[in-house]
Amino acid sequence: MAIVEFRDVSRVYRNGEHEQRALDHVNLSLEEGQFIVVLGPSGAGKSTLLNMLGGLDSPTEGTILVNGKDISTLSADELAEYRAASVGFVFQSYNLIPTLTVIENVALVKEIAPNPLSSHDMLRAVGLEDHIHQFPAELSGGEQQRVSIARALAKNPHILLCDEPTGALDSETGVLVLRLLLSMARDMGKTIIIVTHNQNIARMADMVIRVKSGRIQSCEKQEHPLAVEEVDW
C-alpha cells in the first residue's frame, strides 16, 4: 500500500502581483519502507514538496494522503499532531535548542511524540553516548547533525524527511552522516525521503524523483538498489 500519495498537488506563492508556482500539479505515490531520493536544481520545488509532506505547509490545490489520511485539509493543531506522531525531520541546519544538553535535545520529543524511543539508545546508535551532557555549541557540525538524526528517529515516526542533511558539512563528514542516517533508517524500516545533491546516494534509492520547475520530471524505480556498504563514496 502507498504510504504517501500526492494527488494533483499545487502550491502557489503569491507575492503581490507575482505568482510563484512552487509545485505544479504533482502526482506521486510512495511505498512504505522505501528509500526515496529527490533530485533537482535549485528552486525546483524540492523543499516545498518535503514541507507539504511534513505538514509544515498546505497545498493550494490537490490532496495529500498519508497512510490513507488526507493531511491537506488539517488545521494547524491537527498538523502539529500529525508531525508529532508521523514525521521526523532532518534539515541542513541542525535546529538544536542551544539551552538544552544533547540528551535533553533528544529527550524533548518524549513530551511531544506519542510513541517515543529511548533517547539513550538513539544517541548510542549515532555514536554520541559520550557526549550526552554536552551542549550543542560544544559539538562539531557532524556531531550536531547526528544529534538531530537521533532526535528525529527518537520520535519513532513513520516517515523521515531529510532536506539536504549534509549541506552544511564537509564532504567527508557528510558521507559519514549520510551512511549513518541511511543504515539506521533502513534498519528501523522507516520510509525515508531525502533531498540531496549527492548523485551517489541515488544509487542506493528504491526510487529517484527528479523535480524541475515545480513538476515531477521523472519518477524512477530501481529494482536493485545498492546496499549502503556497496556504494563507492
Added chain:
Amino acid sequence: MKKLFLPWRSLHHHPARTFILALLVCCLAFSVFSGSVLILSLRNGLYSLENRMGADVIAVPSTAKSKTNLEQMLLQGTTGYFYMDREKLDQIQATSGVLTASPQLFLASLRASCCSLPVQVIGFDPETDFTVRPWIAESYSGDLALLEVAVGSKVSAGVGEKIRIYENNCPVVARLAPTGTGLDTAVYCSMETVRHLLDAARSLGHDLKINGDPEDVISAVYIRVADGYDPEKVAADISLHIRKVDAVQTKRMFTGVSDSLSGIAGTVVWLVAAVWLLALAILILVFILMTRARRREFAVLRLAGMSRTMLRRMVLAESLLCSLPGALAGVGIGAAVLFPFNALIESMLGLPYLSPPAGLVILLAAATLLLSVGASSLAAMSAAARLSRVDPGTTLREGA
C-alpha cells in the same frame, strides 16, 4: 521527563532573565501589598480612634493649651494634664442635648525616682463611663479597685507587675487591646485612684497648676449627645454658656487626621500605580525581547510537533515558575518591612496606625499574589501567543 522540564531548563539557562522577571513581579507584589496594608492600617487606626472615643463631644478647660494637649494625648500619646472644677460637669449635664456626660481626671507621671516610667494616667468614673470600661471589659472582667490599673498595649508592664507612680505601687491587672493611637501608651484607673495619686504628687511638692479645689477637680468630660441633637450645636452651646469650658466635636478633632490620611493614601496609590506602570512596561519589554530571542527554539518545538496550546502552556509554566516565587517574596518582604516596624511607621506618619486583622491581611496577601502573578502571566501569554504563531518551516529555513 517531567512536564516542567523544558520551562525549568530555560529559566535555569537564563539566570539573569529569570532574576529580572522574578524581581519585577516581586516589585509588583511588594508595592500593592505594602501599599494596601499601609492604607488599611491608617484607616483602621482612625476607625479605632473614633470607635474608642465613643464620645460625640469632649469638654476641656479653656486654658490656652488644653485642647491641643488633649489632641496630642489621644493621637500621639504625649502626656499632659489640666484641671477644672467639678461643678462644670453638672452644668454640662444640664445642657440640652447631653445624654451622658462622664468625667475623666488626668495625671502625668514623671521620669523621676518617684515613678517607674512617665505615662499618662487617665482616671474614669465607673458609674458614668462609656469609653474606657467597654475597652477594659475586652480583656478584664472585674472592676478596678483602688490603685489597680489597666495599661495600654504599648506600656511596658505586664499583668501582675507593679507600676510606681508618685511612690505608690499600682498593680497592673489588665492589658488593653491595641488601638494604634495615643491611647495605647496610657494607664487607666478609677477617678478615686487618680485623686489619690494627685494627692501624693502634691505632697511630693509637684505643682499641678490646679484651678479650683484640688479635692474636687476633673480634667475632661466625655459627652454623648441624645438622638436628634446636632453634636456640633451641643458643643457650641457648652462653649458659649459654660464659663472657662471649651467643647469640641470629636469628629472635628480628627478631621486633621482624616485629611492627612487621605493625603497619604493618595500618595501611596500614585506610588503603587507608578511602580505597576513601570514594572509592567519592563515586564512586557522583557517578554518581547525573549520572544525575539526564542523564535528559533519555538520553531524547533513546533516542527517537532508541539501544538500551540502546549507551547503557550510551556511559556505560562515558565512565567509561573519565576513569578510565583517573586510574588511570594514581594508579599513576604512587604510583611517583613511593615509589621515589625508598626511603631516606627506610626511615629513617622504621626497618625493612628493599626494593622488590619490577620484574616484580612491573609486575604490581601492572596489577592496580591493573584494580581501580580496574573499580570505577569498575561504579559507572558501575549508573548506566547505571538511566539506560537511562528511558522516553523520559514523560520528554520531563514536561519539555515
